[in-house]
Amino acid sequence: MxxxxxxxxDEPAPFAFENETGGAAFFLTCDHGGRAIPRRLGRLGIxxxxxxxxxxxxIGIAAVGRELSARLDAxxxxxxxxxxxxDCNRDPAVPSSIPEISETTEIPxxxxxxxxxxxxxxDGVFRPYHDCIAAALDRRRERGSASVLVALHxxxxxxxxxxxxxxxxxxxxxxxxxxxxxxxxxxxxGELTVGDNEPYRVTDMTDYTVPVHGERRGLPxxxxxxxxxxxxxxxxxxxxxxxxxxxxxxAYAEFQNA
Numbered sequence: 001m002x003x004x005x006x007x008x009x010d011e012p013a014p015f016a017f018e019n020e021t022g023g024a025a026f027f028l029t030c031d032h033g034g035r036a037i038p039r040r041l042g043r044l045g046i047x048x049x050x051x052x053x054x055x056x057x058x059i060g061i062a063a064v065g066r067e068l069s070a071r072l073d074a075x076x077x078x079x080x081x082x083x084x085x086x087d088c089n090r091d092p093a094v095p096s097s098i099p100e101i102s103e104t105t106e107i108p109x110x111x112x113x114x115x116x117x118x119x120x121x122x123d124g125v126f127r128p129y130h131d132c133i134a135a136a137l138d139r140r141r142e143r144g145s146a147s148v149l150v151a152l153h154x155x156x157x158x159x160x161x162x163x164x165x166x167x168x169x170x171x172x173x174x175x176x177x178x179x180x181x182x183x184x185x186x187x188x189x190g191e192l193t194v195g196d197n198e199p200y201r202v203t204d205m206t207d208y209t210v211p212v213h214g215e216r217r218g219l220p221x222x223x224x225x226x227x228x229x230x231x232x233x234x235x236x237x238x239x240x241x242x243x244x245x246x247x248x249x250x251a252y253a254e255f256q257n258a
Contacts, residue, residue: 006038006124012080014128018066020136024074025146026248029133031089031209032153033062034080038124044084045108054156055102056082060231061154067241072248075136079129086121088129089208103160133213148252149214149221154228155199167230169195171223173202174215179222182251200225220255
């Protein structure tokens with residue numbers, strides 16, 4: 001624990017835990033749900049408009065998560081701080097957990113950090129968020145409730161000048177069983193280009209939530225990536241939440257009956 005806390009008392013908490021007592025098996029997370037930057041860090045040396053870009057957060061996904069939580073009656077944990085402060089879907093031991101450059105944008109406030117400065121971000125943002133997830137999943141296990149981890153993300157339509165054709169991607173690491181069932185159901189919609197471990201794939205080096213909270217616990221899991229232009233506004237957010245509220249239970253039923 002650092003001597004100088006990262007967050008001041010009047011700043012947002014590291015996360016919000018919503019619908020904690022929801023009765024669904026699904027357990028939703030938004031690792032990149034917010035774009036806040038602690039006051040002590042200034043603006044990390046970047047201009048304010050940069051904090052609205054994908055480099056700072058997953059645009060639209062927190063709103064999708066809240067609507068989906070309500071439709072499924074599922075618990076949801078949303079992380080409030082920008083991934084530029086610390087990426088809550090990276091092991092803190094990985095250098096990219098606090099990026100010095102994101103896409104092609106330099107992040108001056110992340111250069112040359114001391115061990116203490118990095119630890120302050122772990123203690124202030126990363127650890128409380130993941131401790132909450134772990135404790136909640138522990139409580140569910142202790143009372144005999146099933147848990148299906150669903151990590152929610154969004155991705156930019158163009159990355160380093162390259163357009164991405166997918167409307168949605170479903171990601172997995174060692175266990176593809178639930179993910180492949182959702183991929184099949186999404187493709188059956190007939191109007192979607194669906195990525196199978198695209199535009200990213202889950203690995204122990206590039207991800208944290210799924211490997212740690214899903215695979216290490218032996219839980220069914222998947223990660224969903226929705227293209228940001230589809231969920232930047234409320235109508236798209238509601239439409240995608242409605243689609244996932246319909247298809248996730250169907251995918252899980254297929255998984256259980258296999």
